[in-house]
Amino acid sequence: MFSDSTKSDLRKKMRQQRRSLSPQALQQASLGLCQQILQLRHYQKARHIALYWPMQGEINPLPLLYHLRSFRKHFYLPVLSGSFAQKLRFAPFHANSRMRPNAFRIPEPLVAVASLLGPQDLDLLILPLVAFDAEGYRLGMGGGFYDRSLASLSHRQHWQHPHLLGVGHAFQQVAHIPREPWDVPLGMVCTDQACYRIPL
Numbered sequence: 001m002f003s004d005s006t007k008s009d010l011r012k013k014m015r016q017q018r019r020s021l022s023p024q025a026l027q028q029a030s031l032g033l034c035q036q037i038l039q040l041r042h043y044q045k046a047r048h049i050a051l052y053w054p055m056q057g058e059i060n061p062l063p064l065l066y067h068l069r070s071f072r073k074h075f076y077l078p079v080l081s082g083s084f085a086q087k088l089r090f091a092p093f094h095a096n097s098r099m100r101p102n103a104f105r106i107p108e109p110l111v112a113v114a115s116l117l118g119p120q121d122l123d124l125l126i127l128p129l130v131a132f133d134a135e136g137y138r139l140g141m142g143g144g145f146y147d148r149s150l151a152s153l154s155h156r157q158h159w160q161h162p163h164l165l166g167v168g169h170a171f172q173q174v175a176h177i178p179r180e181p182w183d184v185p186l187g188m189v190c191t192d193q194a195c196y197r198i199p200l
């Protein structure tokens with residue numbers, strides 16, 4: 001249905017649809033998402049896991065923090081502030097983290113630079129999606145932050161770390177996302193209703 005839309009039309013449409021969810025619908029979808037993720041073997045095995053702080057109707061992965069099965073895991077959030085060459089780094093995050101808003105007004109943990117991780121240090125990277133397709137191509141907010149941050153890893157012959165899990169609402173799936181040379185495809189997608197492994 002959206003296959004002929006340009007990226008920016010599709011982004012606008014999906015962001016609008018996301019923002020118009022009721023708080024109840026958003027919460028229900030987010031709990032559904034977390035139930036799906038908890039069943040994934042890649043989640044169960046992962047020790048170092050990056051989440052994101054949700055905004056504007058993005059499905060919320062943070063309930064994972066409070067789940068018993070997440071005891072012993074280490075969680076991180078993406079950090080932009082002071083970042084080098086517009087690449088994301090990942091700050092340790094827990095219930096008592098001190099937070100500050102970044103340039104997009106998204107809260108991020110206020111931590112010493114020395115404690116920031118690169119994506120290669122994570123076992124599982126959970127990415128927010130604006131839209132996605134069945135081949136694992138994603139549309140994000142348009143800043144290119146995740147693609148730039150993963151670019152150096154995608155040249156390796158055997159991609160091992162981190163596993164890339166895109167998450168979103170089921171309605172964000174579309175027939176085809178226009179592809180760019182720098183796109184790094186996802187290994188898995190989870191929605192509030194299901195998880196999909198993307199075949200290589």
Ligand SMILES: Nc1nc2c(c(=O)[nH]1)N(C=O)[C@@H](CNc1ccc(C(=O)N[C@@H](CCC(=O)O)C(=O)O)cc1)CN2
Binds near residue numbers: 106
């Ligand atoms: N929750 C969340 N965190 C994230 C991302 C994301 O998509 N979602 N990112 C994924 O890459 C990175 C940040 N990228 C972003 C890119 C654009 C905008 C954005 O809202 N742009 C506004 C203009 C905001 C302003 O300038 O004040 C816009 O386009 O309307 C936000 C985050 C890292 N953290």
Ligand SMILES: Nc1ncnc2c1ncn2[C@@H]1O[C@H](COP(=O)(O)OP(=O)(O)OP(=O)(O)O)[C@@H](O)[C@H]1O
Binds near residue numbers: 140142144
């Ligand atoms: N590996 C890269 N090297 C240089 N520039 C890049 C790279 N990846 C992305 N970019 C830049 O980022 C811009 C936005 O890319 P794109 O529209 O694919 O963002 P997106 O994937 O939707 O957003 P995000 O990754 O923030 O969720 C592009 O115009 C491109 O110039």
